[in-house]
Amino acid sequence: MIFLNVDKKIKTIKKQLHNSFDVADRIVEVGEVKVGFIYLKSFTDNLIFSSAIYEPISNFHGKLDFETIKQLIQANDTKEIEEKDVLNNILKGAVVVFLSSSTKMLAVDIQKFTTRTPTEPPTSPVIQGPREGFTEDIKTNIGLLRKRFYSADLVLKNLSVGRKTKTTIVIAYLDSVVSKKVVKEVEKRIKSIDIDGVVDSYYLMPYLISRPNSLFKQVGNTEKPDIVSAKLLEGRVAILVDNSPMVLTVPFVLLEELQNPNDYYTNYIYASLLRFVRLIGVFLALLGPGIYIALQLYHYNVLPIKYLITIADSTQQIPFTPFIEILFISLLFQILYEVSLRLPSYLGLATSVVGALILGDTGVKAGLISPPAVIVVAIAKIALYTIPEQSAQITVLQFFFLLIGASVGLLGIIGGSIYLIAYLNSLENYHTPYLAPFSPFILKDNKDGLIRTTLSNMKERPYSFNNQNHRRQK
Amino acid sequence: MKDRTINIWQAGILLFIIIFANKILVLPSLLYSGANIEGMFCYLISFLLEIGLITLFIFLKRKYPTYSFSKLVKEKLGVITLKIVYVLIAFFFFCKLILIYNVTYIFFKDLIYKSSGNFLFLICLLPIVNYLAVCDLRSFGRTVQLFFPIIFIILLFCVITSFIGIEGMPLFFQSNVSDVFLTTIKHTTAFGDVIFLFLFMDKIEYKKGDGKKLFFLATFAMTFVCMIMLAFYFSYTYTSFMHPYAIFEILGKVKDYGGLGRIDVVAVILVMILTYLQMGIYLKCFTLSFHVVFPKLSDAYALTTFNGVFLILVFLLIRNLERTITYGENFLPYLSLISFVLIPLCVIVFLVMRRKKNGKD
């Protein structure tokens, strides 16, 4: 008895896929039953198709029915699907099998991509510690996470986002640790996304936060599985996106940017010192040029006489006003930075020579820029990269403070700082204040704040995240 | 914007700043001129009055944990009294804003800005202060909490550095009791700002035993003020009247600190931070009072009214320091009646009415 016209079915599906070049189909007759296979040859494993699906079926001698086919197929991921799910499964790398003697259909997942091996990500180098990094394949990423949690507590929920791309999103969390409210909110936000396609995890960021127009990063991101594991243990939720090596974590606090994976693989006193150095670097980067220009324009009386003489002598012949001079130097640095990002490596040396010697040294000798200004801007730009993840934000704020310092002096810089702190304090996502644990001050969380205590002392999870279970160790 | 609550530590730090900020600039020198070193007692007497206000607040908060002050006044004294009380409170904070701006403008202009006019200060101060006034109270509380260690460290630095430079003793017992009281009355303008606690009564989370934290922080602030005054009087003794800006002058004795030159800029930075935070809380109080008087008008109206009137008055009223002090001594002490008489009177009336009600029951 014929329930399904296999040829017609294949034709219909191929038409739905616009007869794309990579659509492959096979039909085999086993006795009176016709079996049809349709799949995308660009990302299915042809070897597995032949050995595990086609051959067992084509070599079968007997009465073939749906249940028999299920047993014949020697692949792990086999499931019965509805008519409406056929296209989705084909597009996700499955082989859809149907029989003329049955209306049921089977999807066998034999997806195979060329993907890179997990290597150390360039954004988070470490001196000691694991060097694995996430890749673009979500299955590999899930595997990297799973092998760090040999426990049933790790929950992975699958979602799909993007009308055209139907990108797989996986939410990961520890069931006995995380706050259920946070998980619900994350799910709700992701499900409410109505977008064409998700190319990278960065696309999801604006939808996960309450103030998407803000300059400040409100979602954590990392390429390292050990960091994600640590964050899960603290009570956060991780969001893995297919085709993106960058995993997102929420809730996010600004303190995370001061912390570095190296801090946990080295002595705690040294790690604390490094955090202070990073903080000083941030202040230098943010406020250095602004304070310099404010002192020069409004408050020369604050400068000691020796520095004053140096600045006065060196700025005598500069044709620009101090603000234009600093702006010019900052822009030069920014242009050099942009160029160095985009140039091939063999041209990098030439750019460095041009930047350092010609623009820097010759500019000073020609009297276009003054040495103190070059030093101040150079220190600020270098200090920017003590926290490279926030370099974008700090760069923008650097210009902001430069403008404020040049127009209203120290009063403006202090005012700008107060405004910045007040604004950051108003940011709150997933019931977690942005500046926790400094503001509001949570004493227990400060064991891993600016100062890092020994790992044996960190007996509780951070209170900033409304966890269910605060106890880490006895 | 609907304000969220703040915890008792944040309220206490706000209290610390309010108690501290007014008293470290011109007040020590003025108190010395009036009552020599016994000017310290003038400060302590006024501080006791402020402690009285804090006690009243704690008492009210315990009795009416979820009530706001406006709701209490409305229920117990009626709508018209509510409007009158809040108009006076709005006026109080408005005058304080003008006074603080006046004094700090002259201070900054004298010492660190030379050729800048009002315009520069206004475009710098007003936007930030307006933002602080409209931002959520919890964000404001957290901001103040974050700045507190910086303020504390700078204060400690000022006090320790100043004590190093002390050489001699001032003359004690040169003034009598009447001098002390007259001077206290003349300078009550600098006190009484703790009534902001009443305005934010319903926004402060209060648990049993939290009153001690408020008293602790208030006393802590008082201690610092006393230390600065002592350092000032002991550093300058007979010439204290020549130095109008105490916190700045006590650092001025250090000639060359580690090759960094004069370090009195640290005091200027402290005053800048305190000015912003203080003006922010005062404007918040003004906005709240305005909203109570005109409930249908939003915060934007309050700020527009404030900014408009402020800009006009600032250009008319800004004079030199001596004139400001004269106004402060002759006219503005009446302002303190609002904080030291009106508010306690309201609270006493609540008590009496409550008792009567209980008696009837």
Added chain:
Amino acid sequence: MARIKEYLRILTKSPIILIAFFIILTFGSISLGKNAEINQYAIVTAIGIDKVENSDNEVEISLLTFVPVAQQSFTEKYKVIKAKGESVSEAIDFAGLSLGRRVGFNHVKILVINEEYFSDNASVEMDFLVRDKNLALSTSVVCTDAKASEFLEAVQKLDSESSIKIDDIIEFNNEYVYSNESTLETFYKGLYGPSKSSLVSFIALSDNSDEGVTVSANNGEGQAGNSGSQSSSQSEKTIQNDGSTILCREGREIRHLNSEDMKKINFLRGSFVRGSITIENFSDEVFHNARLTFDIYESFINKRVKFENNIPIVNADVKVYVKLTEAKEDDLEIKENVDYKNMSEKAVNALEKEVKSIIKEGLDILRENQCDIIDVYTLLYNHDPNAMQNFLKSLEDEEDYLNHIIFKISPQIYSS
């Protein structure tokens, strides 16, 4: 019109654009055109005040000003600018005019006043400077016998020819000679205090270029990388520091004190760390008719006051730590214990006697001139204000109280 409406709709929908536009326009326009304040103010490092000859009121101001030079070698160039006026403020205005800049006092280290001003109340001339908030009251005050302008020129010459700075000399004096600072603040503190007395450091100028603080004879230019300075000074006079001070009462010079006089007074003032005590013709088990010089390492005084029958008594315990630094004897044999660590009782007694006599001489200087530099008045007043007031009322001349106070000095000598 529709387009304008569309733009307005976008702006009101996202006010951040409006705010950013406003900020950049306002602040940007202010900052782009603003020039550095350094170029608008003259940086003055020293001020001199002189009386103009043949004139009652006229004042001559000299300002040692830094002159910025467009160069890479960071050398300091100073110039002495002079200006006259009916008052100090007027003279400074004229000085600013001649420089073409406003005068900024934030970096002034010393104020030099001609000795003539101290023949009357010198604070009258300093009034303008005290009211200027930019001039720190910790500015050193120096009195000189020569013209203040010549002094500044000598300072300029000293800066240009050596790395010895006038600040170093003054600091040395403050620490080792006066045991206190001679600043505007201390001058006014003394003036407004009960004793109305103050000490002002005195540094002379010598016509003889072989004397005073000189280094080499060549007129060296500053070298790149060193903080040397270029000089256009014509002064041949040199600074001569001999540790002198002038004792002032009500701003007027009462007496010129040399370094020995200061040493005597310093025992009474508090702690100090310089000086020596010499005992002549000393004999004990170790020495015979020797002249011993002991260096004073440290000296402390503890004053305890009381009133007996309305008369104030000051008990001063003076602890002096000394070390033998020189022994001069005609037939001195080399002894084993030459550093004299354990001083003999005789030596201690001799030293105590010497210290007592030195302190008495210092007290006599203060009593003669009715200058209570040691601030005994405050001690007594704070101890018992009523008794002090009664005591003062009982005197014919209230300002002569120092002569009627009984001092009981108890020196204690220790070997350091």
